[in-house]
Amino acid sequence: MASTVHSDSDDGMDAFMDKFKTQRYKNAFSENDWEEEFNKIPMFMKNAPEEIDPQKYPELACLQSIIHDEDRPPEEQAKSLKDEGNAYFKEKNYQKAVVAYTAGLKKKCADQDLNAVLLTNRAASHFYLGNMRSALNDAAAAKKLKPDHLKALIRGAQCCIELRHFSEAIQWCEDGLKVHPTDKKLRELRAAADKHKRAAERDARKAKAKEKKLHGEKEALLNAIKDRGIKLVQPARAQRSGSDSEDEDERSPAAIAELSLDGLSSQEVTGAQVFVDEQGSLQWPVLFLYPEHQQSDFISAFCENSCFTDHLGVMFEELPPWDADRKYLPQNLQLYFEDEEKETLYRVDPEMSLLKILQHKRYFVKAGTPSFIVLVKGSSYCKQFLSGRKIHGLGGLLTML
């Protein structure tokens, strides 16, 4: 509206305005980068820069120092820090929010309501960062300052649920409902925590029942083995903590647990283990060793009532590829087991059942897998293998049982 005619304008406005008619405005925004430039002006900033460099953003730095001026009363400073934290929180910059809230709390201002809010908000930030324990601590501190602070109560309950401390969560909800009896969120959290708690209790019962069943089965198995007079031996192990387990009762819970790991587990990758079948007979994993060719065969379930000839007949129906001399015919095979302690070989009558052999007083089942050495009758390897060793023949065997 200023016109050149208007003479009594105050501050040389006229002259100033007149200049535009002749002079080009300096430092104008250019077409290309005006948006960028705009963004640098505090008033028009869309996002705050991460770090405020006083060189680049002198105005922002100024504003910041005004806000955080140490001369302001602590309540005001704390409040500003709270606002700052909230702003970061809105942007989901939870780390920065924590920093801001912490700074606010450090002011130790007298306004406990404000402190409670700072703690609760920091708790929320920790919550979203996944720091459940820190979040819970903050919520608890807020609750201590202001026992009726609803957001703190809700947050506390939520943290407990995340930490799977369901009874504690329910307690938070109960405390909350005392003060806010109609709050929907507290009610829902309580119901949820209660549900989780009962599910966890069920899971514990289920696990216990399963363990008990397993334990019972294991015990039955060990009893079946012991009743048959079969001896198990653990492979040599490093010192077990505490017990002198040699004399330990084989049926004690520790022994039974051990057996699952050592005594009965096969060295084979198949993990086959002796078990009681539907007819009540034991089925054993059995190893046949062929030292001549450094080979072995593994039968995963050899019924104790079967005899060796049954299996050998099937195993050697077709001669194995490693039998270069084509001599491992079932009728030519001789079986032995080794008594390690006495360094003696005992000849096994293949017509006997597995059970009978296992019951031999010098037979010890090692690592839950009976093993037998197979040689070819009269072969040079056989002669070589047996020379210089103590051997018990078939005749000797019969008197043992």
Place this chain on the structure above:
Amino acid sequence: MLSDSEVAELLSFLTPSTRPDVKGQATEYILGLSGNRDGCRFLHSKPDLIAALFALTSDPSIAIVKDCYHIFINLSADETLHQVLVKDVKVVPVLFKNLLDPEYLFSDQICTILSNLTRHEKTCKILFKVLQEDVGMAQLVQIFCTEGYNKNAKLHYLGPLLSNLTQLPEARNYLMDKDRCVVQRLLPFTQYQSSVVRRGGVIGTLRNCCFDHAHHKWLLSDAVDILPFLLLPLAGPEELTEEENEGLPVDLQYLPEDKKREEDPDIRKMLLETLLLLTATKAGRQMLKEKNVYPIMREFHRWEKDAHVTAACEKLVQVLIGDEPEEGMENLMEVEIPQDVEEKLKEADAKEQEELEKEEEKRKQAEEEAEKKKKSDSEQTDREQESGLIK
């Protein structure tokens, strides 16, 4: 009974300033009176005495206060005295006030009195009104559910109190307020081992609540989840198949071998009645069927010996395995029963009750016989052994 002058004298002894021994004798005497019906009726006509006695509940002597409370327990057990107690002497607000005090020594006695006063609807209504004004039902439930609220009192009789209060629809509505967490607090107590009074009170309360079928859906929903708490006392250690287990509510799965069922047959019956109430609506029936209630009832039926309870169980089972009723009759509570049918049903019910009584009698007798025989058998062996020794 006493003459007017004797009553006046007695009244004069019932002041705080009277010598303790005289006071004590007076209260003792009245306690004796209150113990029988005639005595109570007599006291009914003497509200001044009652008022004086009530004032003495603040007496410094604990023995006196104790006697006074026992008098009131006796008085409150007689319905004819309710009006006097509540309207004339106005005991209720004071009782509630003392109940709230965690240090009060006689809270258990207060609970018993309140429980007595709420037995019949008329006084119950008045009491509920005072309750809501002074304490609030929520707070009452809170006190009841807080372990160790009062070191000097167990507060078990709040259970029957709540049960009595829930004969009123307004009390039930308050207990089942969807916006609050009130009835949920009571649920764990269906298995409270230490007190049959508390347990029975809670279950009675829940049964009364289930008369309002409008609330069934909410009661059965996750917000309350009443079903497991009703079933747990009836479930036993028997192993169910994996399939049956998986279908049960979480709390009933994989129960340990030492799980015991509810010992009190009346409470067992109440639980079954509550479950039966929940089958009134189609949604309720469906939920109970879905949650595998039947296997629980099947095992329960095998175990139960009491004829009355078994009958209640059978009624429930019939609904669980029966067909859905025809259209229009899905809500069993709303079905119109014609007059003559209703008559016949009542007759049949009465007859059934009689038969059940007989059965129960027979069973109990048989048990006693067995006991006697066992005893005489062992006595026989004892005697034989003895005579053997003497020889």
